[in-house]
Amino acid sequence: MKLETLLKIDSRWIFLAFLLAVAIPIIRPIGLPLKISENTKQVYDAVESVPDGGIVVLTPDFSYDNTGELLPMLETFLNHLFTKNIKVVSVSYYGAASPLLMETAMKSVGLETYGKEYGVDFVNLGYIAGDETAVAAFGADVHALVKVDHYGTPISELTIMENLRSAEDIDLEISLSAGMNYPELYLRQWQTTFGTKVTGGSVGLIYAPLIPYISSGQLLGYLPSMRGAAEYELLSRKPASAIVGMDSQSLVHLVFIAAIILCNIGVLGSYLKPEGGEDET
Amino acid sequence: MTTVIGKKEIPVIIVALLSLLMIVPFFINAPALNSMSTEVQRMLVPIAGFALILGGLNVTLRNITKISKRSKDWQFSIVLLATFVFFLVVSLIPSPFFENLYTMAYVTVLGKVNEAVMALIAVFMATMAYRGFKIKNFETLLFTLSCLVVMIANAPIGEAVWAGAPGARNWIMDYPNMAGMRALNIGIALGIMAYGVRTMMGHERIALGDIEIKVKKE
Structure with missing residues (x-):
């Protein structure tokens, strides 16, 4: 076989390999090992360091297109937070369905599973329009900005909101986002001004640009994509949907790597041909 | 006046x-x-x-x-x-029936369409990996090698394939990547500050809706 023929593999074979790499481990899990990174430990420690009775603000700023990566992350954070005596306030500054996603996650996690009560241990404030201005206004005076929760209940009737007046009262902000502007918003408006601790997780795509913030200590670690969620599930001893996807993710990565290697063997073959030149595919 | x-x-x-x-x-x-x-x-x-x-x-x-x-x-x-x-x-309409209908329509129709489109992107990335990472010169060699290292290290199986992958990935992310991102972030921040000062001084006429300048530029 001539090496340059590797440059002409039909795309459908790659699609088939991709399909098998995703489907086989879901049907028959392989159980590949997963090492927990320092970054994930840092996020876990940030949650663990929230004092008893402390307030955590959880901001799911993503939509349904990113549920594959971020919904398992949201659920694993909720599972961990509810095992502790921590008040969880959910609010979103991204309009596309974030409050609905929080509802989906809460149905999966279940307040009653942990003996928690809505309005006392958890509240969903829904979406607030205005992007960075809204984040700044929330940080400065929560009660002046928010009057009702996502379901229309006045926040004055919710005991959880009694001790949350401004970003100064937030013990930890957990940002889950599909765009790097969101963690930056919380760093700018809450951390810089009020000293709020910020951590969270994102889709894999925006993790690299956020590394400088982790290195500078502004972000207390940050979970990258479903792998970060899977590591967190292991750390919090609550294996769930992210771990299930890890075998598939491993095999899909191997398909990508094999595709790159095959293509470059083909390129090498085209260079080694006596007449030279590379076949265009 | x-x-x-x-x-x-x-x-x-x-x-x-x-x-x-x-x-x-x-x-x-x-x-x-x-x-x-x-x-x-x-x-x-x-x-x-x-x-x-x-x-x-x-x-x-x-x-x-x-x-x-x-x-x-x-x-x-x-x-x-x-x-x-x-x-x-x-x-x-404030009614539990319509609230459920809204949630159901959003989650089962729009939500699923969104997820499907995102999944399609992942499939096309597989063929992009095959067609896009051809090593033709020194720059593409560096690009492809760094992508391979990060990909191997990010895969949960990565360490079993190559034990040094996480260390190599961390070096790429913590030095070249971070240097580039810091430069970009600082550059963007300085640019935003300059734009802000220019707007406050009235030099950014487009920000104030100066249509004439817009038309000229187009």
Whole structure:
């Protein structure tokens, strides 16, 4: 076989390999090992360091297109937070369905599973329009900005909101986002001004640009994509949907790597041909 | 007076004063300024809400015009308007039935379509990996090698394939990547500051809706 023929593999074979790499481990899990990174430990420690009775603000700023990566992350954070005596306030500054996603996650996690009560241990404030201005206004005076929760209940009737007046009262902000502007918003408006601790997780795509913030200590670690969620599930001893996807993710990565290697063997073959030149595919 | 402060200067003064009101409390702890700044921020949130209404009206009018003129792909505008009206009506009626209908329509239709489109991107990335990472020169060699290292290290199986992958990935992410990202972030921040100062001084006429300059540039 001539090496340059590797440059002409039909795309459908790659699609088939991709399909098998995703489907086989879901049907028959392989159980590949997963090492927990320092970054994930840092996020876990940030949650663990929230004092008893402390307030955590959880901001799911993503939509349904990113549920594959971020919904398992949201659920694993909720599972961990509810095992502790921590008040969880959910609010979103991204309009596309974030409050609905929080509802989906809460149905999966279940307040009653942990003996928690809505309005006392958890509240969903829904979406607030205005992007960075809204984040700044929330940080400065929560009660002046928010009057009702996502379901229309006045926040004055919710005991959880009694001790949350401004970003100064937030013990930890957990940002889950599909765009790097969101963690930056919380760093700018809450951390810089009020000293709020910020951590969270994102889709894999925006993790690299956020590394400088982790290195500078502004972000207390940050979970990258479903792998970060899977590591967190292991750390919090609550294996769930992210771990299930890890075998598939491993095999899909191997398909990508094999595709790159095959293509470059083909390129090498085209260079080694006596007449030279590379076949265009 | 009108010769000193004209039609164009008034918006510049408003922008400059409001900008200073937002910036100064970052640096000075003055309770009166802080509360004024908070009040202005709180006022801007309902304005953002009205902007959403304005956006909705704009989408409606543009698509009605498109349908009435039978412009290219006008049929899609009917689907858009029907969906828009459906979600608007269902979300405005305060009833548990309509709330459930809204959630069901969003989660089972739009949510699933969104997920499917995202999944398709992943599949096309597989063929992109095959066609896009051809090593043709030194730059593409560096690019492909760094991608391979990061990919191997990010895969949960990566360490079993190559034990040194996480270390190599960390070096790439912590040094070349971080240096590049820091340079970009600082550059963007300086650019935003310069743009802000220019806007406050009235040099950014487009920001103030100077149509003439826009037309010239186009």
